[in-house]
Amino acid sequence: MSTSPPPPDKASSTAPDSVSSTDPQSTRSTRKDPPTGAGAGDGDNRERPFAWFHALGQDGRRAFFGAYGGYGLDSYDFYVLPLSLAAIGTYFGLDNGQTGLLATVTLLVSAVGGAVAGVFADRVGRVRALVWTVSVYAVFTVACGFASDFGTLLVFRALQGLGFGGEWAVGAVLVAEYASARHRGRTLGWIQSAWAVGWGLAVISYTVVYQLVDDDLAWRILFFTGALPALLVLYVRRSVKDAPVAAARLKSGGRQRSLGSGFAEIFRGRLLRTTLLAGLLSTGVQGGYYTLATWIPKYLSEERGLSVTGVGGFLVVQIVGAFSGYVTGAHLADRLGRRRTIQIFAVLSALCVLSYSRVPGDWDEISLLLGFPLGFCMSAIFSSFGSFLAELYPTEVRGTGQGFTYNTGRAVGAAFPTLVGFLSDSWGVGGALGFAAAGYALAYVSLLGLPETRGIELR
Template sequence: MSDVTSESRSPVHEPPELPERRMAWWRELPARGKRAVVGAFLGFGLDSYDFWVLPLSLTAIAATFGLSGGQTGLLATTTLVASAIGGVAAGVLADRIGRVRTLMITVIAYALFTALCGLAPNYETLLVFRALQGVGFGGEWATGAILVAEYATARHRGRAVAVIQSSWAVGWGAAVLMYTLVFNLFDQDVAWRVLFLTGALPALAVIWIRRRVVDAPVYTERRTQAARGSLRAIFRTDLLRTTVFAALLATGCQGGYYTIATWLPAFLKTERGLSVVGTGGYLFFLITGAFAGYLTGGYFTDRLGRKNTFRLFAVLSGALLLLYTQLPASTGSAVMYLGFPLGFCASAIFSGFGSFLAELYPSRARGAGQGFTYNFGRALGAFFPAAIGFLSGQLGIGGAMAFGAFAYALAFVALFWLPETRNAELA
């Protein structure tokens, strides 16, 4: 097991937090730490933008290339499986060459290949480009989350890393706005290509990151030791159980989330009969809920503990996913408003990942541990969208999406074999 103090495993009862202390996590960061937060926020927000252009374009891509439901789902699954490879590689690389340098490499990779997807002449080429985009996409989150976790204090680490997680909703919202604009200006055969081409813009963030962001002292002071770290370290006796169950936790959370992320736009169009603008309206409630969930989830992880927060939102996310997809079409407005709590809970469950995984591993294996477990979860979770694509032929998209609720049950069970790490100092 990783080095977690006995004090961090016990409940800590703290007095209610005063309003003026709610931004203490930011004020306590050094100037370099604040720049790291901005750099990681930009990287992950733009990462989100480049991910979302695919789910938003799935219907148009399927029409352009004449794809079946299984082929359409395979695009999303390929992205996520490739992201697992990229995430593991980036985690090891972050331990060897540094968090910031690895962050820049991942941003350039996902921006370049997202743009190239817009130029793909056929389905097979698009599949290859999307896989290569996934390599960069997978590596960015783990690298940015570790960078911020190593700057933040133990007491406020959950909230600091949750702010980075909230940028996912910002990128998602930007993608929906661009999708609404582009698909109203162009025919769908051209619109999805234009949307992918806008994915090159995140590469500009690298210029700012390169000039302003540096690695945290907790990494640089131990760099000689950390540079010897490798993927093998997280499978040694002291870390093996942590690695196995952290990977299962990530699988459950991401299997449920990517069910929603991949198939919800198609569900709204095909089974709710919504237009581009109508879909945007439904997604507005989901995205605003997601943004609130990311920020609030960070508060819960610091107040209730990492494990209790995961448990709470796993149960709520599974229940809300079933409600959202199984309510009859006649309850249209009710389903629209249900998008806010669904987005809130499905996103809040991720707020604790950055801090929890960083606290489970020592510095010598932190990049490899976080990169492997989170992205292993992506790889297995990626099969949920593909399975739903195949099941949709018999059950419809809404009926097939209910399968995603089982993923949240897996996350709940995995927590029984992991320690509580709230208030743990990074080893």
């Protein structure tokens, strides 16, 4: 395989200098040509199933399981709130704007948690940062179940956001540094699929708990189940270690970097453009996603008049679509490239949102069927994120760059659920959901200024 740079795509002339770094001897990333032509395609077809997983090696597979479990439980702990919004709103006497604020504050504070965790991961290692983030979101998810009033719940949910924001960025960087350039899109895309698994577990718990217990107590019990990640912490501490590229950098003096230097570096030179555009990309995608994640359960229960089991059934279809989308997007990220995959699903997600939110009230069967493509597209767009953001930054600021851009997108995109909450008073929840399409349009435009990174080796 050639080690010379491949021909740039339409946007590669604007690429940030992510393939060079302040320490070219130890942290340079090099681009290799991705396989092309008939022969390459045949080679891909001859790969044994899950070749990307076997290629990680023993240490890489342990890191994969740690990151997969962390992200799945991250999803579980996030979804106990949207699933309980109706019950919490009734219990505390909240309007739609206040219930939307509960979701928004989680995402806003997650930006701080993600940025800090990214710097922490660059200074003391990916594994230690992963343990910290999982522990934080587990503790404060449980604390939410003890909230005696709306203000206390808001504070606990905000603190939960600190760990929630950091886990994905740290776990994605940890696994990205174990994965080869050939398989990185698939490997990180499969990490994303853990979100659908956690979501599914949350829906199952929601359905069971709300069937057995009165709503006033059920939402508290659902938060108490957020203690499950404590078991994962034990596994990560005992079995997972940093990839050689990160471990070597720490030994060479990476720990001495100040907290502020990492942030400053991602806003210097060519990385400034990368950081701004990647932040806009993340804002658009996550603004659209969290609008739907926050409000669809309430839309189904209130505007479509579904019972708890009915909402659960509709969400199962959407979750199956989501898991399929993550896996499909993971393979497309390596075949079509990161940018093109995200662009395709940005367009499809916007179309699905507009269609889903405009189904007539008595067409429940159509709404049920549309849940699959909606879940598929709004999830497949995330499959490229782990590899794309990791490849945009050099090793010494990879955690910082990925943590900051991904979670800043969460924070700015967090305005979407609250805005939809206020708009729903006059537009209805279904009408307001269409606002999510604007987020996907923003994501598409931001990609025009970012380079394709498929084929970059992280060294």
